Every structure is written in structure tokens, then in C-alpha cells.
Amino acid sequence: MCAILNVSRSGYYAWTTRKESERNKRRSRLEVQIRRVFxxxxxxxxxxKVTQILxxxxxxxSEKTVARIMKELGLKxxxxxxxxxxxxxxHNLPVYDNVLAQKFSAQA
Structure with missing residues (x-):
């Protein structure tokens, strides 16, 4: 798999054991909170409104962050x-007479 992705084996295993960044943790928490409020x-x-409640x-x-996350999650x-x-x-307005007096019944 590493050869197909053009990645070294040590790089792949380093990536799998890497801790999640604080930015990704905050984003995950925001996604859960936004979905709950929605x-x-x-x-x-x-x-x-979701931004205001949060x-x-x-x-x-920020409102733009909430909008971006909602769009990515498909929340509309x-x-x-x-x-x-x-x-x-x-109403008391005059009603006009039916001048045409059409009869809508067909003979055949």
C-alpha cells in the first residue's frame, strides 16, 4: 500500500500513531455542538442563530466557521x-355579473 501511495513505511506508521492536533479536537467538538443545536x-x-446560541x-x-462546518456536514x-x-x-365591493354566461357541458 505504501508503494501505491508513494509513502515510506516509517512515515505511514508515524502518521497512524500521531496524536490528534488541538485544532482538530476543537473542530470535532464544534461539529458535535453545532449538530446538537441544529x-x-x-x-x-x-x-x-446557531452561532448566537453557541x-x-x-x-x-465565528458565524463563518459555523456556516462552513454546517455546509460540510450537509446541515441546511x-x-x-x-x-x-x-x-x-x-368584502362589500361590487361583484360583476357573468356577461358570457358560458355553459361548460359538452354535447359529445
């Missing part, structure tokens, strides 16, 4: 459309 919000919160919990993190917030009434039948 799922607690019933998948409604985007990166600004900061309230004492986690120092659901958008809820507001209800908009399209027809208002309760």
Missing part, C-alpha cells in the same frame, strides 16, 4: 413560508 431547533436554525453557551466561535435549515391569504370573499 437538531434541537428541529432543523430550523441557520448559521447565524455564544450564549460560552463557546467562542428549513425555510418556513408565511401564510398569505390570496382571496378575500368577505
Amino acid at each position: 437538531l434541537e431547533s428541529r432543523r430550523l436554525y441557520g448559521s447565524p 455564544r450564549q453557551q460560552g463557546v467562542p466561535v 435549515s428549513r425555510t418556513v413560508k408565511k401564510y398569505k391569504a390570496t382571496t378575500n370573499s368577505r
Whole structure:
């Protein structure tokens, strides 16, 4: 396998026994916290709101970092459309007569 990857054997084994860096540890913790907050919000919160909640919990993190991690994890917030009434039948405006008086029944 080392020959295929063009890596020395000692380098491969050094890599497998290497400790995880502090940066990767922090990122792993952030991923877990972001996923937890996102799922607690019933998948409604985007990166600004998730960032705000994490900061309230004492986690120092930027919104861009949260957005990047959410994108990599495939976490997208659901958008809820507001209800908009399209027809208002309760009005006192004049209603026009049916001038055409079409009958929509076919003979054949």
C-alpha cells in the first residue's frame, strides 16, 4: 500500500500513531455542538442563530466557521413560508355579473 501511495513505511506508521492536533479536537467538538443545536431547533436554525446560541453557551466561535462546518456536514435549515391569504370573499365591493354566461357541458 505504501508503494501505491508513494509513502515510506516509517512515515505511514508515524502518521497512524500521531496524536490528534488541538485544532482538530476543537473542530470535532464544534461539529458535535453545532449538530446538537441544529437538531434541537428541529432543523430550523441557520448559521447565524446557531452561532448566537453557541455564544450564549460560552463557546467562542465565528458565524463563518459555523456556516462552513454546517455546509460540510450537509446541515441546511428549513425555510418556513408565511401564510398569505390570496382571496378575500368577505368584502362589500361590487361583484360583476357573468356577461358570457358560458355553459361548460359538452354535447359529445
